Amino acid sequence: METGEKGVIYEVSYLLLPYISQEQIESKVATLKEAVQKISGELISDENPVLIDLAYPMTKVVGTASHKCDSGYFGWLKFEAEAGKLSDLKKSLDNNSDILRYLIIKTVRENTLLNGKMKFKSEERVQRYEDEVSVDVPEAPEVVKESTPEEIDKSIDELVVV
DSSP: OOTTOOOEEEEEEEEEOTTSOHHHHHHHHHHHHHHHHHTTOEEEEEEEEEEEEEEEEEEEEETTEEEEEEEEEEEEEEEEEOGGGHHHHHHHHHTOTTEEEEEEEEOOSSOOOSSSSOOOHHHHHHHHHHHHHTOOOOOOOOOOOOOOHHHHHHHHHHHOOO
């Protein structure tokens, strides 16, 4: 984009196929960044993809092969671009056989993450479990003097309704 020209801020979240090797992930992300730059988009920030479990199985057809996936590499890119050029990016993402699914949304330039990194449900479950386990345990009650058998019998007799 030229200086002085205002674009719209977008974020593209994507799921890459889980069959991609860890070594290839960096080049696949570079391909996505190039697609943004081809539409004169200016990258603002991104998060490297992380392998996650999916809430439900998804299927991707590549050529004649159908890939059923229960997991995928989730990542995102935030960029600024002209609204009119977004259709070219969509075509590029649709034709990318490594992408299981993607979503493009309008967003703001500022960082909206609270802690600076993605937090997944499994991490939330662990944190919730740790919170439940670390419940304050009340102090033990003071030790009361020991009762004699006669005192115990007397108190039982008072409780019995006959």
